[in-house]
Amino acid sequence: MVKMSDVAKAANVSSATVSRVLAGSPHVSKETKERVLRVIEELNYKPNRLASNLRRMSAKTIMVVLPDITNPFFAKIVQGFEDVAHERGYYVLLGDTGNRLSLEREFIELSRERAVDGLILATARIPNKEIQEVSEHVPLVLACEYVDGLDIPTVSIDNVGAARAATEFLIESGHRRVAHISGPMAVVLSRDRVKGYRQAVQLHDLELDDRLIQEGDFTVQSGYHNMLKLLSLDNPPTAVFAANDEMAVGAIKAAKSLGIRVPEDLSVIGFDDIPLAMLVEPELTTVHQPQYDIGRHAMRMLLDIVEGRAPRRRQVVLSHRIVVRGSTMDVSGSEQTGNRVEGVTL
Incomplete structure (x- = not known):
């Protein structure tokens, strides 16, 4: 199945640009729009309209991307994620990358194309530019890791x-x-x-x-x-x-x-x-x-953003x-x- 990322690669643009073209955004040049539409036709890409429509409502689902689910360090963090999510009526969808950059990108792409309300990354190995683009389309919080130079909500220690x-x-x-x-x-x-x-x-x-x-x-x-x-x-x-x-x-x-x-x-x-x-x-x-507090803080911060409330602090450093x-x-x-x-x- 052709994905948005395939279209972006073939058209030499970002996935965010493809998304803007599909949404009819005026902030895309005519030349770029024509190139993207041509690639969409050539690849026979079918946008997930159902997911797009559902995103306008609340799916009550949060995607969490982990680098290695077998690492016991993440057990209590995930428990913190889930406890806060369940308290507030949300479900948690876990994505295990197995420390593979390609899978990290796939899970992130799923969060953009499927009906999820927000995304927590407990791994951040993709380039800063890609993370920035994701944050412009999906509510995003980083847990444990952080990205220098980007104003993305983060929960970690020093x-x-x-x-x-x-x-x-x-x-x-x-x-x-x-x-x-x-x-x-x-x-x-x-x-x-x-x-x-x-x-x-x-x-x-x-x-x-x-x-x-x-x-x-x-x-x-x-x-x-x-x-x-x-x-x-x-x-x-x-x-x-x-x-x-x-x-x-x-x-x-x-x-x-x-x-x-x-x-x-x-x-x-x-x-x-x-x-x-x-x-x-x-x-x-x-x-x-x-670990448990990292999970709770990160999920609470993300759900506040999802529900339209600005987080009290965008960078939380725990002891x-x-x-x-x-x-x-x-x-x-x-x-x-x-x-x-x-x-x-x-």
Whole structure:
């Protein structure tokens, strides 16, 4: 079936322009309009008129696009989405991209062509220009991620500050060789956490050794393999900050496979505070994200926009905290403390 995105590609215009042509908008040049209409005829594109008509009413449905539904980090966020939606009489339609850019685009296209009232992106890997175009046609909120330079409603934490706090926690515990296993660098959150790690190392006048930064993909397996690389260095780290809990668990497994004790020989701190953090041995020290609150805030903000009310704040930054458990050890002689709250709720 020919989609609007196919017409846009063939006509060398955006999907938003195709939509304007179909709607009879006067804000399209004659030349562009003729080119789009010619492509529509050539491809035999059939606009979804039923969806178009339904969009003028309320479908009472919100589409939520996730990067990986198998990642336990998103479970509580989705619960927050659904609880608020159900409280206000809406349904939630989930789209799992499996970290594939092509599927992200397809779900976004569905939100434009089908009868949904709004869209929440918990992944934002498409170019900024495309996100901006979507926001002009569908009420849109970003959850967890954000886009620099665009005034799109967003709910997240301060990832730079949280990563800096996690790294400083290890440094203040006496560690001088602190490594970082990052997420994929195509993701803005991964870049932010690397930035926070680098800031902490520099603030404490430690050597910034790029060999101590290894790029993972948020899976246990990548944490395992990257930890093996770090431990094979001539001067291996005594502590590691992993950009999520699953990679931190993989790092602990790698250390144990080599007979390295956690936390006696290697301290490990994760990020997110998913249930797995309490199940691994030793229990994982981690940065807690308020996952459920992220979901509730994002859905509440989106439904306010859908129902014609301007959100009180377009950028909501929720607090994070470090939860100290058994996977880290203070080697400086001072005592570690748990539940250190970092950041503020705006």
